[in-house]
Amino acid sequence: MARVRTHRIRKTRKRLVSALAAASLAAGxxxxxxxxxxxxxxxxxxxxxxxxxxxxxxxxxxxFDNGAAVQTIADVPEAYxxxxxxxxxxxxxxxxxxxxLDPALDYTEDAxxxxxxxxxxxxxxxxISVGGERGAVSVNDAASADAFAGSILSLMEEYGFxxxxxxxxxxxxxxxxxxxxxxxxxxxxxxxxxxxxxQTIDMQSPENEYFKTALNIKDFLTVVNMQYYxxxxxxxxxxxxxxxxxxxxxxxxxxxxxxxxxxxSQVGLGTPASPRAAGGGYVDPGVVTDALDCLTRGTGCGxxxxxKTYPGLRGAMTWSTNWDASSGNTWSDxxxxxxDGLP
Numbered sequence: 201m202a203r204v205r206t207h208r209i210r211k212t213r214k215r216l217v218s219a220l221a222a223a224s225l226a227a228g229x230x231x232x233x234x235x236x237x238x239x240x241x242x243x244x245x246x247x248x249x250x251x252x253x254x255x256x257x258x259x260x261x262x263x264f265d266n267g268a269a270v271q272t273i274a275d276v277p278e279a280y281x282x283x284x285x286x287x288x289x290x291x292x293x294x295x296x297x298x299x300x301l302d303p304a305l306d307y308t309e310d311a312x313x314x315x316x317x318x319x320x321x322x323x324x325x326x327x328i329s330v331g332g333e334r335g336a337v338s339v340n341d342a343a344s345a346d347a348f349a350g351s352i353l354s355l356m357e358e359y360g361f362x363x364x365x366x367x368x369x370x371x372x373x374x375x376x377x378x379x380x381x382x383x384x385x386x387x388x389x390x391x392x393x394x395x396x397x398x399q400t401i402d403m404q405s406p407e408n409e410y411f412k413t414a415l416n417i418k419d420f421l422t423v424v425n426m427q428y429y430x431x432x433x434x435x436x437x438x439x440x441x442x443x444x445x446x447x448x449x450x451x452x453x454x455x456x457x458x459x460x461x462x463x464x465s466q467v468g469l470g471t472p473a474s475p476r477a478a479g480g481g482y483v484d485p486g487v488v489t490d491a492l493d494c495l496t497r498g499t500g501c502g503x504x505x506x507x508k509t510y511p512g513l514r515g516a517m518t519w520s521t522n523w524d525a526s527s528g529n530t531w532s533d534x535x536x537x538x539x540d541g542l543p
Contacts, residue, residue, distance in 0.1 A: 252325055252393060255542045256281035257535060258425050258468060258517035259524065260329065263287065265304045268477070268522035272307055273315035273326065276521045277529055279536025282395060282422075283319060283521070284329040284365040288355065290337045295344025295380070296351045297330055297337055299359070316360050325393045328355050329365035337368060345376040349383035356388065363393030363422070366413075372402075374412035381413070385420050396424045397470060397517070400431040400444075400453060406460045415461045424457060425468040425517030429481025436504060444481035448502040450491035454513075455506050458495075464512035471516065473524035473531040485534035488516055492535075496542050511543040 259280040262268060276283050288297040301307050316326045330337055330352075339348045352364050364384060366377070385392050394417065402410035403426050414424050431444045436452025437459055443449060450469050457467050471488050472478035490500035498509045516535050518524060524531045 251391070252422055253281055253323075254465065254512070254514075255539045256423065256468075256515045257532065257539050258282040258284060258395060258423065258470075258515070259473075259521040259532070260284045260286045260517075260519050262520050262522045263299075263305070264302045268520065269525035270305055271522055271525060272305075273312060273319060275525070276319070277524075277532050277536070278322070278324075279529075279532035280521060281324055281515075282393065283324060283326045284367075284395060284397075285326065285361070286329045286520070287332045287367070288328050288330045288337075288352075291351075293347055294341075295337070295339050295347035297348065297355070298351065299328060299355055313359055320360070320362070325362040326360070327363045327365045327393050327395060328352065328359070328361045329367050329397075331367035331369055336370065338371075339376045339380055340373045341376060342379065345380040345383070348377075348380040349387070352380075352384050353387050362391070363388070363395070365395040365397060367397040369399060372409045372413060374409040374416060377413050378416040381417050385417070390420065392420060393422050394420060395422050397427055398424065399427050400434045402426075403453070403457055404435060405456075411457075411460070414466070418462065418466070421462075421466050423466050423468045423514045423517075424462060425470040426453070426457070427470045427519070428453065428483075429470075429472050429478040429519075431481055437506075438504065440504070442504070445483055446502060447483075447487050447490045447494065447500070448504040449481075450483070450488070451494045451501060451506060452504040454491075454495055455504075458506075458510050458513075464510040465514050467510070468514045469516045471518055471531075473518040473520060474527040476526070477519050477523035485531050488531075488535050489538040492516065492538060492542060513542065515539040515542070 257280050261283050288299045291298050301312055319326055339345050398410040402408050428450050433441050433443045434453055436442050437455035442452050454467055469491055472482045475482045493500035496509055496511045496513050516539055518531050
């Protein structure tokens with residue numbers, strides 16, 4: 201994600217979180233303890249809102265002031281079905297993350313939690329995002345995978361987050377990130393929302409670590425909203441080179457994911473909400489809707505037309521709800537209703 205800083209699981213069972221936190225002290229122990237706990241008590245973790253809709257819009261909410269409109273969670277428009285809180289921060293312990301509201305927002309923790317609960321009561325999901333452009337979270341062995349999973353589950357318990365978004369832009373180890381996400385799923389249950397926001401280079405091949413992680417957790421992955429910006433030119437699924445900022449860039453690169461193992465419901469189009477939201481790759485919201493139509497209906501395509509349509513495509517994502525607000529919510533006002541109307 202472009203980040204310039206000056207930058208439901210409504211509650212999981214408390215005893216499960218305690219067990220997970222304790223297990224994080226022992227390398228490789230978290231997943232086994234989580235599974236054992238789930239087996240001992242099959243009651244799923246309570247969840248505060250309905251499941252993510254078949255077609256959904258994701259927006260990142262900025263926990264910092266970088267010149268975009270400063271918002272509360274309550275300010276995020278109803279067009280957004282998933283709100284990703286950006287970002288959880290690395291601690292001094294490998295793999296472990298924590299979250300603290302930026303004092304610059306003048307937003308109390310009680311109000312933040314209440315706003316999350318209100319969104320969930322309205323049928324929305326709120327997840328904690330990990331990483332970002334400057335994120336330094338490293339999950340590269342069993343111990344750090346345990347620490348990551350335990351800390352995410354603890355944040356879900358503390359704030360009421362529905363799940364986690366993986367936006368690691370400085371490398372990802374598929375073996376240990378898979379271990380961590382499987383442990384989170386084992387601890388949280390099937391209501392868990394897992395989203396991912398890889399860069400375009402990360403999804404050029406199913407042999408890439410990010411792509412492998414997505415395929416490894418396909419049985420509970422919600423959506424991959426690849427960042428179709430800050431990218432430069434990339435290969436499409438037809439082997440041709442496409443430049444960012446075009447409908448072909450969106451459709452031909454989405455095709456790689458759609459034809460290499462991800463279900464259409466697990467693919468979303470991530471674009472900037474305004475020209476100021478990214479260093480390059482901005483497209484008018486109308487280009488986003490054209491790309492959605494091309495992939496789901498076979499209409500609105502540019503020079504690239506997919507060999508088949510994917511009516512189950514999940515939808516779209518933007519960085520960020522704050523930049524969207526700075527531009528009069530043009531992105532969500534245009535893309536939101538269009539996503540809702542997909543076949």
